[in-house]
Amino acid sequence: AQSVTQLDSQVPVFEEAPVELRCNYSSSVSVYLFWYVQYPNQGLQLLLKYLSGSTLVKGINGFEAEFNKSQTSFHLRKPSVHISDTAEYFCAVSDKEGGSEKLVFGKGTKLTVNP
Amino acid sequence: NAGVTQTPKFRILKIGQSMTLQCTQDMNHNYMYWYRQDPGMGLKLIYYSVGAGITDKGEVPNGYNVSRSTTEDFPLRLELAAPSQTSVYFCASFRTGGFGEQYFGPGTRLTVT
Numbered sequence: 001a002q003s004v005t006q007l008d009s010q011v012p013v014f015e016e017a018p019v020e021l022r023c024n025y026s027s028s029v030s031v032y033l034f035w036y037v038q039y040p041n042q043g044l045q046l047l048l049k050y051l052s053g054s055t056l057v058k059g060i061n062g063f064e065a066e067f068n069k070s071q072t073s074f075h076l077r078k079p080s081v082h083i084s085d086t087a088e089y090f091c092a093v094s095d096k097e098g099g100s101e102k103l104v105f106g107k108g109t110k111l112t113v114n115p
Numbered sequence: 116n117a118g119v120t121q122t123p124k125f126r127i128l129k130i131g132q133s134m135t136l137q138c139t140q141d142m143n144h145n146y147m148y149w150y151r152q153d154p155g156m157g158l159k160l161i162y163y164s165v166g167a168g169i170t171d172k173g174e175v176p177n178g179y180n181v182s183r184s185t186t187e188d189f190p191l192r193l194e195l196a197a198p199s200q201t202s203v204y205f206c207a208s209f210r211t212g213g214f215g216e217q218y219f220g221p222g223t224r225l226t227v228t
Contacts, residue, residue: 009155032215043119043205043219044158051214090157094215100165101146101209102173103217107157 002026002095006106014114015083021076021109023091032094033074034103035065039087047089050074061085086113116141119220121206127226128196136191136223138206146209147189148173148217149181151202158205164189196227 007022025031032051036044048059055067065076074091091106122137140147145166150158160173164183178200180192193200203224207217 034215036219043221044207045219046216049214049216100163100171101211101215102148102160102163103215105158107155 001097002031002093002104004091004093004104004106006091006109008109009107010110010112012112012114013081016080018079019077019081019085019111021089021091021111023074023076023106025072025074025091025093027072027093033065033067034092034094035059035063035074035076036090036092036105037087038090038108044090047076081111081113083113083115085111087111118142119206119208119218121204121220121223123223124221125224127228128193130196130198130227132196133192133194134196134225136193136204136206136225138189138191138220139187140189140206140208140218141187142208142210142218143186144208144210144213144218145186146211146217147183148207148209149179149189149191150205150207151175152205152222153202161191161204193225198227201225201227 003026005024034049035047037047050057050067058064088108088110092103095102095104119140148163149161159175162181164170205222206220209217
């Protein structure tokens with residue numbers, strides 16, 4: 001079965017600073033990778049996804065992620081964060097074990113953007 | 116489209132009580148899922164369904180039951196509530212061929228005291 005490791009549980013940054021949220025997954029077989037964002041007291045919203053093709057994936061709100069197959073990583077980046085980016089971010093990987101389609105989530109990274 | 120809707124938004128239960136969390140989707144997705152989210156633990160899959168009449172256990176099914184009589188609805192039943200079931204519950208849906216992307220409801224915050 002797949003597993004996902006988000007290396008930082010909390011990341012505090014100042015407004016307009018760059019940020020990187022790190023994610024590693026367990027398997028090198030063909031997978032789909034996702035980043036979801038959860039704003040306070042809300043559900044999860046898709047930020048971006050990697051299916052195939054270009055290893056640099058662009059998402060909403062200026063976020064991007066780079067797929068690195070050899071390092072089994074899918075790190076999320078933003079060159080300049082805003083206060084409104086304060087949220088929890090979840091990395092997820094597709095899992096088709098047993099023929100059913102599921103997602104396996106990391107434990108999340110809380111991004112806090114300070115003025 | 117309303118997407119995925121969940122009711123109620125909040126609920127407080129006493130130990131031993133039972134309740135049903137409702138989930139409905141209007142996107143004609145065949146897959147539906149129930150997750151629980153606990154602080155610092157991410158999302159854990161409770162049960163999922165690949166279509167009407169077909170359900171299967173996820174990672175943490177104990178203490179829960181589900182049914183799927185229609186494509187749209189996927190209720191989650193707690194029979195004997197325990198404090199360990201205090202959590203935020205999310206329902207999600209997915210369409211085969213949709214490249215893995217799941218669509219989430221707004222969540223139900225449940226407290227068992």
